[in-house]
Amino acid sequence: xxxxxxTAESLIEGIRSGDRRSLARAITFAESTRAEHRVIAxxxxxxxxxxxxxxxxxxxxxxxxxxxxxxxxxxGNHILDQGHHLAVLAVDPSSRRTGGSIxxxxxxxxxxVNRPEAFIRPSPGGxxxxxxxxxxxxxxxxxxxxxxxxxxxETIGVGQSEVxxxxxxxxxxxxxxxxxxxxxxxxxxxxxxxxxxxxxNKADGDLAPAAARTRGDYASAxxxxxxxxxxxxxxxxACSALNGTGVSEVWxxxxxxxAAVTADGELLEARSAQATAWLWSEIGDTLIDRFRADAxxxxxxxxxESSVAAGKITPxxxxxxxxxxxxxxx
Numbered sequence: 368x369x370x371x372x373x374t375a376e377s378l379i380e381g382i383r384s385g386d387r388r389s390l391a392r393a394i395t396f397a398e399s400t401r402a403e404h405r406v407i408a409x410x411x412x413x414x415x416x417x418x419x420x421x422x423x424x425x426x427x428x429x430x431x432x433x434x435x436x437x438x439x440x441x442x443g444n445h446i447l448d449q450g451h452h453l454a455v456l457a458v459d460p461s462s463r464r465t466g467g468s469i470x471x472x473x474x475x476x477x478x479x480v481n482r483p484e485a486f487i488r489p490s491p492g493g494x495x496x497x498x499x500x501x502x503x504x505x506x507x508x509x510x511x512x513x514x515x516x517x518x519x520x521e522t523i524g525v526g527q528s529e530v531x532x533x534x535x536x537x538x539x540x541x542x543x544x545x546x547x548x549x550x551x552x553x554x555x556x557x558x559x560x561x562x563x564x565x566x567x568n569k570a571d572g573d574l575a576p577a578a579a580r581t582r583g584d585y586a587s588a589x590x591x592x593x594x595x596x597x598x599x600x601x602x603x604x605a606c607s608a609l610n611g612t613g614v615s616e617v618w619x620x621x622x623x624x625x626a627a628v629t630a631d632g633e634l635l636e637a638r639s640a641q642a643t644a645w646l647w648s649e650i651g652d653t654l655i656d657r658f659r660a661d662a663x664x665x666x667x668x669x670x671x672e673s674s675v676a677a678g679k680i681t682p683x684x685x686x687x688x689x690x691x692x693x694x695x696x697x
Contacts, residue, residue, distance in 0.1 A: 375410035415512035426532035428522040429542030438608035454510035457521040545577035571607035598631035
């Protein structure tokens with residue numbers, strides 16, 4: 368028997384009642400590039416928007432091998448034990464050659480994924496810069512509308528462009544390994560300036576002394592940076608996701624941060640600025656989509672690309688020609 372086609376109305380009803388399948392399908396529609404799916408996703412998002420904005424939004428980034436998934440599982444279990452409902456939006460890197468993505472976060476968070484109060488959604492990063500997927504913001508709002516009061520966004524990793532997550536969360540946490548000066552040198556200054564919390568993971572066993580030194584190094588470093596908030600100074604904590612020590616202190620820091628920036632009015636200002644940043648990001652992405660889909664551009668592109676590859680024309684001049692062809696119909 369053929370299943371009835373999903374509608375915006377059925378998805379809205381399902382999301383508001385906390386149905387996981389409706390939430391997952393709505394996120395799938397939001398991530399889809401098919402026009403008919405986007406129509407449904409836009410209708411759902413507009414309807415549920417009044418029910419969003421009440422969650423604690425936490426972004427977590429860190430270099431490969433730092434233990435992000437292990438930390439998020441331990442951290443998430445602690446959050447759930449406090450009576451919260453948690454959504455984890457994990458962005459996996461996509462292959463530049465095939466566009467494929469492993470989407471393995473669910474397998475790395477085996478205990479957390481089996482808890483009924485948790486919802487874990489891996490998404491491919493695609494060609495998007497910033498360590499997050501293009502529709503991560505929309506997925507976050509859908510999770511909030513479904514009743515999740517804590518949302519964690521896990522980025523792909525740390526790099527020069529891995530900072531877009533700070534434009535969509537309340538608190539941005541940077542996870543680092545015990546490594547001292549060399550590790551500190553490898554972290555970009557830009558991402559350090561955006562971090563509200565620096566967490567030294569793997570502070571256990573033989574690495575405990577190194578973790579203590581690393582914590583001291585980062586504590587000294589963050590004091591040299593310009594404060595991001597009036598009501599909050601970046602804290603540096605140490606924990607062991609493997610044995611759970613220090614995890615409760617991380618959650619306490621998150622709740623203290625949230626209370627401080629909310630009382631000061633800074634959280635409301637930050638979220639307003641994030642909404643504006645989202646607007647311009649969407650304008651840029653949509654323009655690129657329409658540019659690539661334009662018939663005139665498509666007809667000119669092979670010759671222009673060949674000329675650029677052969678060194679007959681500069682990329683800047685070629686881009687201007689294509690943009691002028693695209694804009695001439697307006």
